[in-house]
Amino acid sequence: MYIYKSMKKYLVVALGVVIAGCSASGDNPGKEYAPNMYHSVAYEPLKQIKNKESGMWVSSLDNGVGEYYSSNPNNPHEMNMREPVANTVRRSKFGFIPNRIHKDSFALAERVLKSPLPNTPNVEKEGKVLYEKFCDHCHGAKGIEPGKVGEVFLGVPAYTSAAIKNKGEGHLFHVISHGKGRMGAHASQLSIEERWKIVRYVQKLQNQ
Numbered sequence: 001m002y003i004y005k006s007m008k009k010y011l012v013v014a015l016g017v018v019i020a021g022c023s024a025s026g027d028n029p030g031k032e033y034a035p036n037m038y039h040s041v042a043y044e045p046l047k048q049i050k051n052k053e054s055g056m057w058v059s060s061l062d063n064g065v066g067e068y069y070s071s072n073p074n075n076p077h078e079m080n081m082r083e084p085v086a087n088t089v090r091r092s093k094f095g096f097i098p099n100r101i102h103k104d105s106f107a108l109a110e111r112v113l114k115s116p117l118p119n120t121p122n123v124e125k126e127g128k129v130l131y132e133k134f135c136d137h138c139h140g141a142k143g144i145e146p147g148k149v150g151e152v153f154l155g156v157p158a159y160t161s162a163a164i165k166n167k168g169e170g171h172l173f174h175v176i177s178h179g180k181g182r183m184g185a186h187a188s189q190l191s192i193e194e195r196w197k198i199v200r201y202v203q204k205l206q207n208q
């Protein structure tokens, strides 16, 4: 009986040591049970390490390659991310697909280009701010009388003039993007989203 009791004490101590050995702290990585559960073997798209030995010394997997190895042998050049298929059209960072309508094809632009923005007062308000920075000086605050630059530049039409008043949003967007006649293109200065915001505000000025 006594022997059993003292053995029990030792057993408890031994178990305690084993459990304590499992814990990780500081520089001690501890022991892991079924490491495949914690270490993702997923391919990381933005990183490529081809050296199979890389990270071998920390590897706890049994797949024969180091922990840092990250390459996909099934893809060309062992890349993790595949190149987009040929002729893929990149979306802009706002998610819009840029159009490839020729700069002089105003009728086509008017027919097919539609504003992706919601019809909210906020869009119009932001369009106004942009208009004041990029258009006001030539077209004037109301788009009727030319602004300070327009007075010198000459030939700036009023948005309410018969030729422009009934033009649709696609036409306006195209004019801002590529310019027209003596007006220059604004595509390099304004994002697609910003151009559509200005369109909304110009439409308001057309109908004042």
Ligand code: HEC
Residues within 6 Å of the ligand: 131, 134, 135, 136, 138, 139, 149, 150, 153, 154, 155, 156, 157, 163, 164, 167, 172, 175, 176, 180, 181, 182, 183, 184, 186, 198, 202
């Ligand atoms: C440097 C001066 C200048 C600036 C800046 C300018 N425009 Fe113009 N804009 C013109 C002139 C000049 C015309 C007349 C072009 C022509 O027919 O030769 C014009 C024409 C237009 C037309 C009529 C196009 C048509 O159908 O005939 C619209 C709409 C227009 N501008 C909008 C804008 C908007 C919106 C902005 C700001 C993003 C802007 N413009 C910036 C000078 C300017």
